[in-house]
Amino acid sequence: MSYIETYQKFSKAIVEEHASVFSQLDMGQLKAFVDAVIEAKHIFVHGTGREGISMRGFAMRLAHLGKPAYWLMDDTTIGMHEGDLFIICDGRGDVGIHRRIVQQAKKTGARIAMVTALPEGNLAKNYADLILFVHSTVYMDEKHAEPDAPKQHDVVPTKQPMGNQYEQHIYLLMDIIAIIVKDEMGLDYDDMEANHRNIE
Numbered sequence: 001m002s003y004i005e006t007y008q009k010f011s012k013a014i015v016e017e018h019a020s021v022f023s024q025l026d027m028g029q030l031k032a033f034v035d036a037v038i039e040a041k042h043i044f045v046h047g048t049g050r051e052g053i054s055m056r057g058f059a060m061r062l063a064h065l066g067k068p069a070y071w072l073m074d075d076t077t078i079g080m081h082e083g084d085l086f087i088i089c090d091g092r093g094d095v096g097i098h099r100r101i102v103q104q105a106k107k108t109g110a111r112i113a114m115v116t117a118l119p120e121g122n123l124a125k126n127y128a129d130l131i132l133f134v135h136s137t138v139y140m141d142e143k144h145a146e147p148d149a150p151k152q153h154d155v156v157p158t159k160q161p162m163g164n165q166y167e168q169h170i171y172l173l174m175d176i177i178a179i180i181v182k183d184e185m186g187l188d189y190d191d192m193e194a195n196h197r198n199i200e
Contacts, residue, residue: 013159014168020156021169024135033132034180036113037067040085044110046072047089048097049139050167055089055115058174064192065181072101082109090114091138091166093121102127117155117166134173139163 001009037043043062047055062069070077072086080086086105090098093116102123105112114128117138124131137158158165182192 010159014165017156017158017160017165018169018172021134021136021165022173024154024156025173026133029130029132030177030180032130033113034177034184036085036111036130037062037087037177037181038184040067040111041083042068042070042078042080042085044070044072044077044080044084044086044105045088046086046098046101047115047170048095050163051089051091051170054167054171054174055087057171058087058178061175061178061192062181064195065178065185065187066191066195080105080108080110084108084110085113086110087113087115089116089170090121090123091117091163092140093118093124095123098123115170134166134169136166136169137163138166 043059045055045059045062046052056071059069059071088098088102088105093114102112106127111129112127113130113132114124115132115134116124117134117136118124119131119133135155137155139162156165182188
């Protein structure tokens with residue numbers, strides 16, 4: 001297959017995959033997530049790997065919306081407390097490196113919102129106050145998962161490698177959520193731009 005054929009095949013397939021994932025998002029879960037963002041005193045955002053790259057963009061948009069937002073492991077991140085919101089992206093709902101982080105966050109009294117493709121995962125099931133279930137294929141799907149790990153269900157199959165679909169979709173979904181939050185807060189794009197870094 002030539003690079004032109006590959007480009008045409010995947011540009012079409014990727015758009016179709018994302019349209020299918022978007023169509024399955026639960027609107028009740030979306031509203032609960034948006035409401036939690038608006039109500040939170042401070043927002044802490046976390047994710048690892050490429051999921052984290054997608055979520056870091058959302059943390060930036062929250063700051064542009066005037067929300068006190070922190071990327072969890074930055075040196076200037078403040079303490080987490082009751083009334084705050086911790087948003088963690090964990091595609092499998094139980095990534096090992098996240099376990100202590102989520103357990104410690106729960107002790108602070110902050111609400112925990114988990115973005116995941118596997119709501120049956122241990123952390124999602126036992127620690128999340130609200131879940132945003134993204135019907136997308138994540139890295140380490142059922143073909144590669146540990147024998148006793150929960151299996152993905154109700155997700156859109158993908159022609160892409162290694163969790164691409166989920167990681168791409170999170171970036172797109174969080175951008176849309178930022179626009180919804182803007183509208184719900186009565187802001188406009190000029191308000192967001194006024195919060196953009198001005199020393200570039």
